[in-house]
Amino acid sequence: MKLYYGRISTTDGQTSATQYEDAKQHGVDRKHVHIDEGVSGYHVAPSDRAEWKRVEDKLSNGGVLYVRWLDRISRRYDELHATMQRLMAMGVRVECTLNGMVFDGAATDAIAKATRDAVLAFMAAQGEADYLNRREMQRRGIEQAKRTSPEKYVGRARAADAESVVAWRREHGASIAATAEEFGISPATVKRYCAQQASA
Known part of the structure; x- marks a missing residue:
């Protein structure tokens, strides 16, 4: 079975259309495309997302999962690492469409598994670090804008009733x-x- 998982936050610029097209290019039937929309990859755990739950149910006996990049699954190290290890234990092959990187749960050779897990741990850690760094740079940029041009800076209006x-x-x-x-x-x-x- 071939599945595609996508996640769209409110800020990452992705759209469901681009992810459906990505899935199509990799031969995934539309009925096996699952996208969680408006969901933060940092604040909302995979297990708390409706579409991700369906993905894990379908892959309980193995299969191939396509994602644009691992951060679609999670931007938190612990959550991404635990989720990927769960997929690996089910024999799932995870392929990243952005650069062709593969994490194969069917691997049996000890060296292959160790290499896979080491790369996975590094990518998970890098993903969280990149997210936190971007947030910090964004915060600093807003603070600078408020200091230098307070009359021009207008934050995004939100209805908070x-x-x-x-x-x-x-x-x-x-x-x-x-x-x-x-x-x-x-x-x-x-x-x-x-x-x-x-x-x-």
Whole structure:
């Protein structure tokens, strides 16, 4: 079985159309393309995403999984490493369409497995480091812009009323942290809004 997994956050510039086209170019039937949209790869674990759960169910007996890059699965080292090891244990072959890198769960040679796992660990660590570095550079850039041109800097307006926040979280299956980041509010506020809507 050949599957394709895609994930689209609100900031990475990817679209479902480009990922469906990527899957088509690699011979994956559209019915086996699974894309989680509006989901942070850093704040929302793979196990908390609806489409990813379907991917793991379909691959329980092995198969080939195409992803554009490993960060589509997760941008956190621990989560990506654990998820990939789970796939490897199921005998899944993971292929990255961006550069052809392959992680083969069917490998039996000890050296091949050790090399695979070492490269995987490095890529997982690099993915998290790159994400955190970009966030830090973005934060510094915003702070600099506010200092040098406060009259020109306008942040993204967000509707942060309880109904909008809870509806967005439900629609995207997002965590408290990811929802707080999306609306620029605190996790405590998100929790309060969820409680208010539940009681209503």
